[in-house]
Amino acid sequence: MTTIDDVPAPARFGLSRQLVISATVLAVLLIILGFYAPNFFRYNNLMNVLLQSSLLGLLAIGMAVVMIVGGIDLSLPANMAMGAVFGAFYMKVTGDWTIGVPIMIATGMAVGLINGCAVAYLRMIPFVVTLAMMTVISGATVWLTNSLSISQLPPAFVALFDARPLFRVPLTVVYVAILSIVVSVLMRSSIIGRWAYAVGINDRAARVARVPIKNVVLASYVFAGTMAGLTAVLLTARLGSASANMGNDGVVLDIVSACVLGGISIYGGSGRVWGALLGAILITVLSNAMNLIGVSFYLSLVIKGAVIIGFVAADRRKETRQ
Template structure:
């Protein structure tokens, strides 16, 4: 039985497009309001700063999208990045080695992702519970290792490239664009990508189609860990330090929100990686716009929460469409 035969197209497979289109319309509305009431917002340096702020969120959203497409979720992703950043920064501070340090970040983050993947894919544990527990473990480990103090004094040769411009763009933005491109190719142009969508749509049918479901799910968490490692490098380079404070519960919400707003279904099997990147840009733009309007933190949270609930409702509509 072919994958195409096992997973026919339905209304649900097209409904994901509603949310990216809605996000684009909301972006246009926000930009129009800012153009009228805060024209200084459109200064080139400010726009570049927004792209830099969105870059880390976009990389994490790429990782989260692979997990969500497979029907899972990874609440530990930002905390994975924070702990990996701490480990790499501690090594670089002790040795001055700016080559092995980033490798430590990537390997540590992928190892944490592998632990999540084995628990969910092979042991059949609930993704929410597993990654919530891993979030607690990684956050606790980062606080314990640092004593809640930032790890600074990382080598200049590691930090300096993040403060330079390449063709007018900071390195963080270039890394985010390259990562998004790789994610798009992986999910849209490879056998693994098709398998992951199939598992997210119907795991039992995927098994009938001889797709190795447990392995596919486990790899999705390892890929998410890879994105966390890349995000750790970006955060450490931009801040010239690492600490347990690099991650927070609100960051988890932002990553999940970016995916949902961008059309990644919380039910699995639907959405595109580029939509998650668009969602990250929207979340960053909205935060900056609300700050520029001098709206209080609590009202800011209310507005963002209402928007997220609306997009989740659209996701539910799409799921029912199938």
């Protein structure tokens, strides 16, 4: 009988070509910036890049787990924005951040639970479900806020989650780095992680191996929603406000891009979670670099899109060979 141990190790944990290429591209890009945009290496700019990468990386970690299982969650940015708005509403009215933070996280988990149930138990197509969810909660968030920002949040909330206690390094960077390590270890070493890769590689074989497929798929979407909730907390603290615009459509592209550039296969069952964080750093550095050297916004979109297409094409070739 097929067992979970029959899943080939390289498929689960191998260092993908995309990941190696991304690391190389990042190194080359940093060298070029040293010659043509030395301002990039100013301390404040580096901290800003790390902070932006961390917030994007947190969403990318959630997306990576979903993609490894073989799905996708396009609603993550909108989910984040809704959680931020709900929590900010509560904190502004009551001044109590100790309840506002759980509200943000619970909102993200609830949306993830709905997505997961629709995909796992109703067998709906992930792309369609999460796209519809993105539309619904984006519209709801704009309607609730009247397109206005919610500010005047408790100072203690901002001070705690946007602190820079050591060498002005944001605590957000530390939080995300630790979380990335923990999730990567769990995905590599725990039975739940092995189940996730097994479902992404071949759900029929996973079913024969008695993997609880529905529960694994559901858990992946709930986890992604939790990451959206955590991002809502950290981003709201950084901005000192919350708004529906926090989850604009462009963020979805950056999240998927970070995963693809980080070696997460869009076909499921392959990639390392920490690679998504590397992809987020590459995307952020690329955007920052083009801004520093004066590349227009629209041309930067063309360049980013071309890079992503190249990586997806490489992923497709790898899938075809297998």
